[in-house]
Amino acid sequence: MTRQALKAVSNVYYQARKRAGINSREEASKYFFVEPETIGKWETGKTTPGPDSVVMMSEVYNDPFLANHYCLNCPIGEKFYPKLDQKDLAVVSLQMIRSLRELEDAKDKLLDITEDGVIDTCEVNDLKQVMDFFDRMEQLIQELKLSIKKELHGDQPMTTLVD
Numbered sequence: 001m002t003r004q005a006l007k008a009v010s011n012v013y014y015q016a017r018k019r020a021g022i023n024s025r026e027e028a029s030k031y032f033f034v035e036p037e038t039i040g041k042w043e044t045g046k047t048t049p050g051p052d053s054v055v056m057m058s059e060v061y062n063d064p065f066l067a068n069h070y071c072l073n074c075p076i077g078e079k080f081y082p083k084l085d086q087k088d089l090a091v092v093s094l095q096m097i098r099s100l101r102e103l104e105d106a107k108d109k110l111l112d113i114t115e116d117g118v119i120d121t122c123e124v125n126d127l128k129q130v131m132d133f134f135d136r137m138e139q140l141i142q143e144l145k146l147s148i149k150k151e152l153h154g155d156q157p158m159t160t161l162v163d
Contacts, residue, residue, distance in 0.1 A: 008040070099140055
């Protein structure tokens, strides 16, 4: 295998195309109105697709995680958005149920800290724990939403679905 072929095989855009059952760059290029060479450049990392192309790939390849991957590689995404893991819907659903059970404790802790309108130095660590819990919950919510989207559309490219 050539160095370029090895780069493509490990590329998320290449992997998503293959999982979608679109076996050639020529076929993929028809969905995105670009030349097959452009698909090749994206898949070997020579160029980065623009946000509109990533949104289209996410839909065509039925891989909503592509958008998250793209956003993690820009300064805003790196700072504000968590990396989402692709999980089976059953797994992420169970994790969400567990998290919802823990929500009551986080809510009570938050009320205890904030009800007097003052955050004492002895409450700072508890508040950080509450915020960490909400960050984990936010990530789970996003993973659950993406897993549901993927599940609703099965393994076929989204553009072939008919309402």
